[in-house]
Amino acid sequence: MSDAATPAAAPGTPATTPSATPAPPAAPPPFVPKSLPMTLGYIGASLTIGMTQGLAQGFVSSNIPQIAGDLGATQTQTTWLMAAFLIPRASLPLMLIKIRTQFGLRRFAEVAIVLYLLVSLAALAISDLRSAIVVQFFAGAAAAPLSTLAFMYMLEPLPPAWKMRLGLPMVMAMLSAGPSLARVISPSLMGDLGWGPLHLMSLGLAAVSLALVYALPLTSLPRVKVIAAMDLVSWVLIAIGFGSLTAAFTMGATFWWTDTPWIGWVLALAAVALTGAVVIELHRKTPLLDIRWLASPAMVHLTVTLLIFRLVLSEQSSGAPRMFTILGVTQGQLVPLFAMITAATVLGGLALIPVIKPERVPVLHLIALVLFCTGAFMDSHSTIDTRPAQMMLSQALIAFxxxxxxxxxxxxxxxxxxxxxxxxxxxxxxxxxxxxxxxGAMGSGLFSTFINHRQALHLQVLREELTAADPETTAAIAARMAALAAQMPDIAARKAQAVALIAQDASNQAYVMAYNDAYLLTFLVAATALCALLLHIFRDWMAARRQPAVLPANPEPAK
Known part of the structure; x- marks a missing residue:
């Protein structure tokens, strides 16, 4: 899921937050079972809304070269479309819980989907890169509430015992599968027509989602005024910080970190803005965020584990697809690979349904890390002749x-x-x-930076080996010249072309070696996390064994 889903409070739990004027939480409405057709309708609405959000991001990230051609821009310039989409999504969901609590869940759902429909309509008027960047920024902002709506519609018809067990894995699988599914259907949609059909499909999905939102209302809690003025101040600072980090890591590897001064200024702005937000929140009686709780050992541990796994998951979005593009594999040839990735992502969610419980989380994480390590280690043995069919199993393990x-x-x-x-x-x-x-943004940026650095290093070594005095190099040039003899009668031109082809092969080989280094690095990071998790489980087991047995408060006398 190069893409983040916003968790929603389960129905039956008031989603209130601290504010300057705290109000007692409203009593949750009792759960009312729905008929089977209505239950399936809400689940279908959740899948449709979630797919609308997932495809919106995937259509852009998977088609940057084609979109660049349509807009008459370079691929470097077109990368700004991805940054523009991600910047508002990094921070806007922070206010969504308060917004829907204060203004009502139904109004929140209706306004969110109408805004997305309007943005999808505006996308049809894109004419150049500048207008595309503006539309993508608003598309990211409009898509941010959709993942929340997908959660709410999935949880709405389910009884309390099944909300976490069934609803959560299904929604997470669906949202994670969206970008991969976009790569499956994009080649067929685009064809020779360019970016237009992708906009039309997004518009159609938005229209269907709008109809479902109006036809299937969500149960709303009583409205409570929870938004304070200082909440907005803190959120603006967080939005500046998160947006700056997203822009820097998305574009850093493209423009290169040390060659572009604005990247350093943007990172400095992020540090200042986030520091300001933390200082404000620490000195508020009713903060937007409980910084002290977030800094507790348990939450720091959860944050670190989530961040590490999200970083290593960038191997799938920034690894194999880009490596195959360098090797000359077309988008159409990647369709079977991403179909397998999509299926494995969904199967990962379905496999959780019978086993997911809070006390089993460490064991489930253990299994996930073993599968990831296996897939990453398999990928680290790629060669210049590797093709998508040879990476289906490893990529399916990573997706699962x-x-x-x-x-x-x-x-x-x-x-x-x-x-x-x-x-x-x-x-x-x-x-x-x-x-x-x-x-996701940091992982993609760091992964690309590592690839570029290692490719330059490997290419330098290969060039030192490809000398005119090397017999293997001389033989390779002669073989290439013989293959080109029928097309190029001029010997000098034929030799120059043969040398250029060998240099291109060396560049491709250097890239494959760099990707192998990156795959191995992600394997080592995941393996380290696996060892740490094993130690953590062993420590908890030892602590449980040493815990003295608890005697009953009033033992019965022996008879």
């Missing part, structure tokens, strides 16, 4: 592990937040969004 890890982690965080009280839900939202949205 992604859902198998993130859904239990999200359940663990929601349970911890709600155990402290519904007021802590928004603080957990910050943790989840910052690790998933920012972690």
């Amino acid at each position: 592990s992604g859902t198998f890890y993130l859904a239990p982690a999200m359940m663990q965080g929601l349970v911890a937040a709600l155990a402290k009280g519904p007021n802590y839900l928004l603080s957990f939202v910050v943790v989840f969004i910052s690790t998933q949205s920012l972690g």
Whole structure:
């Protein structure tokens, strides 16, 4: 899920947050079972809305070269479309819980989907890169509430016992599968028509989602005024910080970190803005975020584990697709690979349904890390002749592990937040969004930076080996010249072309070696996390064994 989903409070739990004028939480409405057709209707609405959100991001990220051609821009310039989409999504969900609590869930749902429909209509008028960037920024902002709506519609018809067990894995799998599914259907949609059909499909999905939202209303809690003026100040600072980090890590590897001064200024702005937000929140009686709770050992541990796994998951979005593009594999040839990834992502969610429980989270994470390590280690043995068919199993293992890890982690965080009280839900939202949205952008940027650095190093070594005095190099040039003899009668031109082809092969080989280094690095990071988790489980087991047995308070006398 290069993309972050915003957790929503389960129906039956008031989603209130601290404010300057705290109000007592309203009593949750009793759960009313729905008929089977209505239940299926709400689940279908959740799948449709979630797919609308997932495809919106995937259509852009998977088609940057084609979109660049349509807009008459370079690929470097077109990368700004991805940054523009991600910047508002990194911070806007932080206010969504309060917005829907103060203005009502039904109005929230209707306004959110209408705004997305309007943005989808505006996308049809894109004529150049500048207008495309503006539309993508508003598309990211309009898509931010859709993941929340997908959660709410999935949880609405389910009885309390099945909300976490069935609803959470299904929604997480669906949202994670969206970008991969976009790569499956994009080649057929675009064809020779360019970006237009993608806009039309997004518009159609938005229209269907709008109809479903109006036809299937969500149960709303009584409205409570929870938004204070200082909430907006803190949120603006967080939005500046998160947006700056997203822009820097999305574009850093493209423009290169040390060659572009504005990247350093943007990172400095992020540090100042986030520091200001923390200082304000620490000195408020009713803060937007409970910084002290977020800094507790349990929450720091959860944040670190979520961030590490999100970083290593960038191997799937920034690894294999880009490596195959360098090797000359077309988007159409990648369709079977991403169909397998999509199926494995969904299967990861389905596999959780019979087994997911809060006390089993460490074991589920253990399984996910083993599967990820296996897939990453298999990928690290790629060669210049590797093709998508040879990476289907490894990429399927990684996709399966992604859902198998993130859904239990999200359940663990929601349970911890709600155990402290519904007021802590928004603080957990910050943790989840910052690790998933920012972690995705950071992971992609760091992965690309590592690839570029290692490719330059490997290419330098290969060039030193490809000398005219080397017999193997001379033989390779002669073989290439012989193959080109029928096309190029001029010997000098033929030799120059042969040397250019060998240099291109060396560049491709250097890239494959760099990707192997990156795959191995992600394997080592995941293996380290696996060892740490094993030690943590062993420590808890030892602590449980040493715990003295608890005697009953009033033991019965022996008879």
